[in-house]
Amino acid sequence: MNEPPLALPALRNPAVSALLDNDPALLESLVDGLGSPLHVVLPEVFEDNVTALREAFTRSGAVVDILFAKKANKADAYVRAAARLGIGVDVASTPELIGSLAGGVPGQRIGVSGPEKDDTLHALAVHHGCLVAVDSLDEARRLAATARRAGTTVRVLLRARARSQPRSRFGMAAEELRAAVGLCGELAGDITLRGFSFHLSGYSAAERAAAADEMIDHCVHARRCGSPSAEIVDIGGGLPVRYVEPSRWDEFLQRNEPGRYHANKEIKDFYPYGGQPAVEAARDIMAYPVNDRESLARRAARDGIRFIVEPGRALLDQAGFTLFRVQQVDDRSDTDGYAIVTVAGSSFSLSEQWFGSEYLPDPELLTARPAGAEVFPACVAGSTCLESDMLTWRKIAFPRPVRRGDHLVYLNTAGYQMDSNESPFHDIPLPRKVVLRTSGDGRSPSWRLDGL
Structure with missing residues (x-):
């Protein structure tokens, strides 16, 4: 049995709404001129997110340095925005490090x-x-040797395995960590131990606060063992993003079933799209009681600890969206009760990093709904030769029949969905990114290609 579409509209930042409502012709011309799909990058929204997160940490009483997790989006514009705001960048590869330096972020950050x-x-x-x-111990030795050859000292954090995730593939277990602290003392001329970090999966504020509390213990112990500069605890990312209204999300979870998807596809695990906003999560982590007397923030202040946080998705909340041009509409209303809309592009350019899932918020038509139009149920497919190339398996209730040449917008895609899984399949070039900035005086936004 085919279930009717269940609406899951994406939340909209006012700046995004203004662009979609006031400048649809500009957006359509950019797609038609630069190619479909087209990723739209909004650094002003990124900057607003940084400001809001900074204020939340300041009000908590904690000292926190923000590093943008570059893996969440490859656009140069976000790194440049980070440089302007004086925040750092978290990288995990040589190209990411080179790109961050080129974007104006100094190595010390x-x-x-x-x-x-x-x-x-x-x-x-x-x-x-x-x-x-x-x-690991081996990496510490290799890094120390590199610093020795360069005639300098390198600052390090030791990544510990949190007690709550003992089987994680990241970080050192207790015995190895104790040995690493001792090794840092032996190699003090080459490496300076500044603190500890950890890796967690999921969005539990309690679990992240508890792991941070463990790292403070490690800092205190390291100081006693001769590393007086151990004062940093890196809590990683793990700040969630709210994409849809919580009530809509709860309804979706209750009514989700294969009949709502093309070919009755069964998807059971999704990113928590109706979850807690990042600012609230940041406050909860810092306010979490880690002992009988005090919050995590108070405990850190007492022990002279400063935090590092590495948000990616959270800083990119509403800071970009993706546009596709409709290439074909296969209306199967008479047989299946819905249509298949094929766009110019593929699901490689619009995918959720929550593996085995899909990006759930409803795509929208750029053009307004005509009065009296009937709902047009459809899923959205890519234009490759793969049966599995579906941007949206879930049936969407479009406000009017979708036509060839229409433009679809997927909102809030900057945080991983844009480019984490992109591939030049069929030898098709990767989509371009366009940086849009509003003028503030009622004129149309200015635009440039990212990287220029």
Whole structure:
């Protein structure tokens, strides 16, 4: 049995609404001129998110340095915005580090993470004075040797395995961590232990606060063992984004079933699209009681600890969207009760990093709904030869019949959905990114290609 479409409209930032409502002709001309799909990048919204998160941490009483997790989006515009605002960048590869430096972020504000980094990344990080998260004893020795050859000292964090996730593939277990602290003392001329980091999956504020509390314990112990500069706890990312209204999300979870998808596809696990906003999560982490007397923020202040946080998705909330031109409409209303809309592009350019799932918020038509129009149920497919190339398996209730030449917009795609899984399949070039900035005086937004 085919279930009727269930609406899951995406939340809209006012700046995004203004663009879609006031400048649809500009957006359509950009897609038609530069190609479909087209990713629209909004650095002003990114900057607003940084400001809001900074204020939340300041009000909590904690000292927190923000590093933008570059892996969440490849656009140069966001790195340049980070440089303008004086925040750092978290990188995990040589190209990401080079791109961050080229975007104006000094090495001292760049954190280098990732397991067992190669010698090229080590050398570049040492040369530019980056803060390097070390994942093993062997990596600590290799990094120290690199710094020794360069005639300098490198700042490091030791990545510990949190007690709540003992089987994680990241970080050092207790015995190895104790040995690493001792090794940092032995190699003090080459490496300076600045603190500890950890990796967590999921969005539990309680679990992240508890892991941060463990890292403070490690800092206190490291100071006693001769590393007086151990004062940093890197809590990673793990700040959620709210894409849809919570009530809509709850209804979707209750009514979700295969009949709502093309070919009765069964998807059971999704990103928590109706979850907590990042600012609230940040406050909850810092306010979480880690002992009988005080919050995490108070405990950190008492022990002289400063935090690093590495949001990616959270800083990109509403800071971009993706446009597709409709290439074909296969109306199967008489047989299946819905249509298949094929766009110029593929699901490689619009995908959720929550593996085995799809990006759920409803795509929208750029043009307004005509009065009295009937709902047009359809799913959205890519234009490759793969049966599985579906941008949206779920049936969407479009407000009017979709036609060839129409333009679809997927909102709030900057955080991983745009480019984390992109591929030049069929030898088709990767989509372009356009940076839009509003003038503030009622004129049309200015635009440029990202990277120029």
